[in-house]
Amino acid sequence: SQTIHQWPATLVQPVGSPLSLECTVEGTSNPNLYWYRQAAGRGLQLLFYSVGIGQISSEVPQNLSASRPQDRQFILSSKKLLLSDSGFYLCAWSAPGQGALTYEQYFGPGTRLTVT
């Protein structure tokens, strides 16, 4: 069965410090991968998605970036965090390609980031 992992679970970082959040998926190959941010316990904002290694689409311009160095690894980064980067970051995967049966997404447990 497929599982998705995120770490760390919680993170407190000062303004201006770098960020690296990691997401890995097991049990599937070539998944579509997604990074979302959820602020104030509400609303999911799609930040990035990837349909393959090295292929990243950005939905919202900001000081965050994403990379996919391996098939089942998705990393969210920042060189300098802002206060407004605080939130709950969720990684998700869906079945690969455009021939998926139903396109549903499966979410990881999330990372709570507090920028101080």
Next chain:
Amino acid sequence: GEDVEQSLFLSVREGDSSVINCTYTDSSSTYLYWYKQEPGAGLQLLTYIFSNMDMKQDQRLTVLLNKKDKHLSLRIADTQTGDSAIYFCAEKQNSGYSTLTFGKGTMLLVSP
């Protein structure tokens, strides 16, 4: 345009039925989803419905789709305190991308 709207809050008593509503704007949506998020956790897929269906039932959950009005609802029968969570509606447009558009979520509070 792409927009999914939900009411923000619903409060019910244990044992009652809950109905969470959602409206969407893209008539080309192919799949519509309901996700549940418990406090501090990721989203869990509850159910989905294909756009050519009117209704789908899965145990205590009933999904109704009115494609003409672009209205989706989730009914939870015999609501329990463990059903307290945020419920997200999401749609998949009929495009080449696999992304979903989520509503802002409805917080369901079930009181004993």
